[in-house]
Amino acid sequence: AQKITQTQPGMFVQEKEAVTLDCTYDTSDPSYGLFWYKQPSSGEMIFLIYQGSYDQQNATEGRYSLNFQKARKSANLVISASQLGDSAMYFCAMWGSYQLTFGKGTKLSVIP
Amino acid sequence: EAQVTQNPRYLITVTGKKLTVTCSQNMNHEYMSWYRQDPGLGLRQIYYSMNVEVTDKGDVPEGYKVSRKEKRNFPLILESPSPNQTSLYFCASSLSARDRDNQPQHFGDGTRLSIL
Numbered sequence: 001a002q003k004i005t006q007t008q009p010g011m012f013v014q015e016k017e018a019v020t021l022d023c024t025y026d027t028s029d030p031s032y033g034l035f036w037y038k039q040p041s042s043g044e045m046i047f048l049i050y051q052g053s054y055d056q057q058n059a060t061e062g063r064y065s066l067n068f069q070k071a072r073k074s075a076n077l078v079i080s081a082s083q084l085g086d087s088a089m090y091f092c093a094m095w096g097s098y099q100l101t102f103g104k105g106t107k108l109s110v111i112p
Numbered sequence: 113e114a115q116v117t118q119n120p121r122y123l124i125t126v127t128g129k130k131l132t133v134t135c136s137q138n139m140n141h142e143y144m145s146w147y148r149q150d151p152g153l154g155l156r157q158i159y160y161s162m163n164v165e166v167t168d169k170g171d172v173p174e175g176y177k178v179s180r181k182e183k184r185n186f187p188l189i190l191e192s193p194s195p196n197q198t199s200l201y202f203c204a205s206s207l208s209a210r211d212r213d214n215q216p217q218h219f220g221d222g223t224r225l226s227i228l
Contacts, residue, residue, distance in 0.1 A: 045219035
């Protein structure tokens with residue numbers, strides 16, 4: 001069974017600052033994929049970034065980067081230069097057994 | 113534009129009245145899936161489909177049916193809706209379920225169902 005843990009129910013960050021959202025995972029699969037999704041208050045689920053378990057380098061997508069530490073089983077999302085539009089719920093997820101297993105999410109609030 | 117389209121976006125209905133939530137993708141994806149999102153419970157998978165005419169149960173399939181007659185469509189059917197099926201529903205798709213690592217799942221915008 002897979003498990004995703006997000007220990008920060010809520011986070012605040014000042015506009016233009018960087019913020020790290022934590023995610024740890026547990027799986028017995030040797031090969032897996034990790035994802036981050038953003039869910040604004042309007043409800044849609046927006047794909048942000050992906051990291052494969054065998055990828056040598058940490059994934060980056062614009063202002064998003066994934067700090068992947070395989071030995072520690074962590075896949076933290078780093079958002080650089082936060083913007084007001086980044087205020088949303090953020091979910092870490094893992095692919096396996098033909099489904100995405102999601103964490104409980106972190107609510108990020110960006111302060112002007 | 114690549115997208116997953118769900119309809120309706122919002123629906124208020126009554127117990128026992130059959131309803132269908134449609135899902136369509138234009139990316140020729142083999143894999144499609146339905147999730148429901150509930151406060152405190154997070155997102156849970158209802159059903160998934162590996163390809164046309166291939167469907168299987170997820171974690172919470174009770175009270176739901178699906179079909180996959182065409183590659184692009186994966187409707188979710190509630191034969192006799194009950195209040196405990198009030199939820200936010202998402203359809204998702206990805207290219208294939210064979211490659212276990214690389215699955216950027218594309219989500220629809222969600223359907224808010226209220227069953228009175």
